[in-house]
Amino acid sequence: MLINSPSGFTTLTFTVPQPFNLVAGDFVEDGHPDLAVVSFDLKVRIMAGAGNGSMSLFGTYPLSGFEQARSIVTDDFNGDEIADLFVQTDTHDHLLLGQGTGGVGNGLFSNSAQGTPYIHWCATTGDFNSDGNVDLATAGANPVIVIRLGNGSGAFGQTYITVTGNNGNEIISADVDGDGNLDLVTPGFDVVRVLWGNGNGTFTIQNIPATCTSVAVADFTGDGAKDLVVGHLHGVELYRATAPRTWAPADPYF
Ligand SMILES: [Ca+2]
Ligand SMILES: [Ca+2]
Ligand SMILES: [Ca+2]
Numbered sequence: 001m002l003i004n005s006p007s008g009f010t011t012l013t014f015t016v017p018q019p020f021n022l023v024a025g026d027f028v029e030d031g032h033p034d035l036a037v038v039s040f041d042l043k044v045r046i047m048a049g050a051g052n053g054s055m056s057l058f059g060t061y062p063l064s065g066f067e068q069a070r071s072i073v074t075d076d077f078n079g080d081e082i083a084d085l086f087v088q089t090d091t092h093d094h095l096l097l098g099q100g101t102g103g104v105g106n107g108l109f110s111n112s113a114q115g116t117p118y119i120h121w122c123a124t125t126g127d128f129n130s131d132g133n134v135d136l137a138t139a140g141a142n143p144v145i146v147i148r149l150g151n152g153s154g155a156f157g158q159t160y161i162t163v164t165g166n167n168g169n170e171i172i173s174a175d176v177d178g179d180g181n182l183d184l185v186t187p188g189f190d191v192v193r194v195l196w197g198n199g200n201g202t203f204t205i206q207n208i209p210a211t212c213t214s215v216a217v218a219d220f221t222g223d224g225a226k227d228l229v230v231g232h233l234h235g236v237e238l239y240r241a242t243a244p245r246t247w248a249p250a251d252p253y254f
């Protein structure tokens, strides 16, 4: 971990075997951000932050899997105002529900697992069907995006969206066209794949031709419309939004 200080960054080192992915949140709820780290040894480690950059191991949760843990996201999946975790390994989905009282997390989690329908490397959250419950979307190196609609108590339904070609290791939820419905964006190697949310948990797919292994969504041009910035092996390019769901040809940054 790098800590910014007047003299530059200071490196703190924690012993976590082969960490693969991490997410920040106030899990031991004291106003100081903590970390949840998934590692290749199939564990989630909760690292409690002291607020001064130092961290200490607070808890460890084993994961079911064959050899790897992959994605981790945090949100409140059961509506108790305590941060929860969703973790995927190469064989299982894990839901770790944050424990605590009165909407204040104590850093402990319940840990339930079920077999995963698709091995996915990335996940994002949002309310895709506008029912007030947090939902999940996952993607990975296969032509399926999984939408899990939450019931508000920590259980999810599953629907599958089949796309043409594989997805990359990133999925972003954002209201890209500003119609009030969350959309999904994922790199598809020879396309940027945008799934336009219909607001009811279904999506309409638009493939924007682009060499693309990673993507960012934001208003980079300051006109209020969300643009796309695409990265690939040979550079980074801006796709400037010109009208709803329309982008200008690639403008290379470098
Ligand atoms: Ca904390
Ligand atoms: Ca919760
Ligand atoms: Ca929902």
Ligand SMILES: [Ca+2]
Pocket (backbone or CB within 6 Å): 174, 175, 176, 177, 178, 179, 180, 181, 182, 183, 196, 197
């Ligand atoms: Ca939208």
